[in-house]
Amino acid sequence: MSTASAPRELPPDTRGPHTSRLGVIAVVATFGGLLFGYDTGVINGALEPLSRDLGLTAVTEGLVVSSLTIGAAFGAVLGGRLSDRRGRRQTLLVLAVVFVVGTLGCVLSPTWEVLAAFRFVLGLAVGGASATVPVYLAEMAPAERRGSLVSRNEIMIVSGQFAAFVVNAMIFTVWGEVDAIWRVMLLVAVLPAIALLVGMLRVPESPRWLVRQGRHDEALAVLRKVRSDERARAEIDEVHRLAAEEAARPSERTDLSVPWVRRLILVGVGLGVFQQFTGINSVMYYGTQLLGDVGFSANAAIVANTLNGLFSVLGITAGILVINRVDRRTMLLAGFTLTTTFHLLIGLSAALLPEGPVKAWAVLVFVVAFVFCMQGTLGPLTWLILSEIFPLAIRSVAIGISVFVLWVATGVVALVFPPLIEAIGIAPTFFVFVALGLAALVFAYRCVPETRGRSLEELEAQFRTTAAGR
Numbered sequence: 001m002s003t004a005s006a007p008r009e010l011p012p013d014t015r016g017p018h019t020s021r022l023g024v025i026a027v028v029a030t031f032g033g034l035l036f037g038y039d040t041g042v043i044n045g046a047l048e049p050l051s052r053d054l055g056l057t058a059v060t061e062g063l064v065v066s067s068l069t070i071g072a073a074f075g076a077v078l079g080g081r082l083s084d085r086r087g088r089r090q091t092l093l094v095l096a097v098v099f100v101v102g103t104l105g106c107v108l109s110p111t112w113e114v115l116a117a118f119r120f121v122l123g124l125a126v127g128g129a130s131a132t133v134p135v136y137l138a139e140m141a142p143a144e145r146r147g148s149l150v151s152r153n154e155i156m157i158v159s160g161q162f163a164a165f166v167v168n169a170m171i172f173t174v175w176g177e178v179d180a181i182w183r184v185m186l187l188v189a190v191l192p193a194i195a196l197l198v199g200m201l202r203v204p205e206s207p208r209w210l211v212r213q214g215r216h217d218e219a220l221a222v223l224r225k226v227r228s229d230e231r232a233r234a235e236i237d238e239v240h241r242l243a244a245e246e247a248a249r250p251s252e253r254t255d256l257s258v259p260w261v262r263r264l265i266l267v268g269v270g271l272g273v274f275q276q277f278t279g280i281n282s283v284m285y286y287g288t289q290l291l292g293d294v295g296f297s298a299n300a301a302i303v304a305n306t307l308n309g310l311f312s313v314l315g316i317t318a319g320i321l322v323i324n325r326v327d328r329r330t331m332l333l334a335g336f337t338l339t340t341t342f343h344l345l346i347g348l349s350a351a352l353l354p355e356g357p358v359k360a361w362a363v364l365v366f367v368v369a370f371v372f373c374m375q376g377t378l379g380p381l382t383w384l385i386l387s388e389i390f391p392l393a394i395r396s397v398a399i400g401i402s403v404f405v406l407w408v409a410t411g412v413v414a415l416v417f418p419p420l421i422e423a424i425g426i427a428p429t430f431f432v433f434v435a436l437g438l439a440a441l442v443f444a445y446r447c448v449p450e451t452r453g454r455s456l457e458e459l460e461a462q463f464r465t466t467a468a469g470r
Helices: 017-029 031-054 059-084 088-107 112-140 143-175 179-185 190-200 208-212 216-226 227-248 259-276 280-293 298-305 308-320 328-352 357-376 376-390 393-423 426-447 457-466
Strands: none
Touching: 017 031, 017 112, 017 143, 017 190, 031 059, 031 088, 031 112, 031 143, 031 179, 031 190, 031 280, 059 088, 059 112, 059 376, 059 393, 088 112, 088 179, 088 190, 112 143, 112 208, 112 376, 112 393, 143 179, 143 298, 143 308, 143 376, 179 216, 208 216, 208 393, 216 227, 259 280, 259 376, 259 393, 259 426, 259 457, 280 298, 280 308, 280 357, 280 393, 298 308, 308 357, 308 376, 328 357, 328 376, 328 426, 357 376, 376 393, 376 457, 393 426
8 A cells, every 4th residue: 555545543532522412413313214114114013904904915015015115225326316416414304304295195095006105205215314324424423433323323223113013012902903003003103204304404414525525614614513623633634635645646536437436336235135135124024924924823923023123122232332343344244144043043943843832932032033133233234334335426326326226135025025935934935044144154255345443534545555456
């Protein structure tokens, strides 16, 4: 590496009033993650009264469920482009409005066709938030705290799913016979949508995005709000240094046609696909039905399903405690190893144990363990690594492409899981997840770079230098 590109030591990230301000900003932005979680999880318990009320068949049920994931795929790309053009803050404001409109449209839908259309609209907001919130947090965070700060979004996602499971269980237990009760389940999401809209009016724009627009004084002013003065000046100097090096090398473009950028996008796409091919959303969308299939009654299944939400929250909490202390690659490989192991145990339990409570409880225990390990490792790591590996010039667009493919993979899992269970059974379906998990381990070992402990600018310089040396 040349001297000009060598990373420079930044002053330490000391605590002070700026620490609290950064924490408030993170809470506000991650309401987007809370909405992501609630809107994807609420359908799990709402399907039974929804199907009765709107007369859904197996096919139309799949369309209603997957319409959100289809919208999210397109929302990730559109949100990424809007975020690069108009800013991270402005994009989240727009998404908050879409969340409100989409939620109210779903609640008031008279037919399944209208519901599917508004779930697509809601999906645009979910996908846009999934691509924008991690970028905004990563660009606001100091390098030492980037892992835990960006992972707060994953805490809010799983907290939203847990909240959806608990709300569904409580409402279904009391008013489960009321066909239209699913509308109340969906309506709850309008509250965090309003909180996101109001909160984003009061937080600053990303300093990295401001630098990209040539608004250096504004960027420094933002950094001074969330860093000590010495650290703010050092970070802005680091950004300027990288910009000067880019200007001195006009032949080195940073766009989607550059080979090293395309390689990073393939890494991002692979991470998104393999995270979803763990089957996490087969549990989050169809957990109640899965537990019913292995022997739980309808009421017991919807209550037992809340354990998936609870252990999602516990898993991500445990993950955040170690994410800044363990290398990303080590944690990623451990995550795929654990999830693949629990897939194998679920499949063996379903195949070898006789029908009855022992089989039902064994599957529940291994599913909950899978959810805990997944959310404690791969859940936050995927979003964190995506927010770190791409250069500033195309960061949101590249994340948008990666998250688009992630949501396509989510849609594939959502569409294929129920008919696959019906066609080949629970055990063979989870053995398919085992095979995919082994492929994910090979991919993570061979392709994913280490990013812990380096500033976003240092990582960009490292990837450029590595590409130039090949």
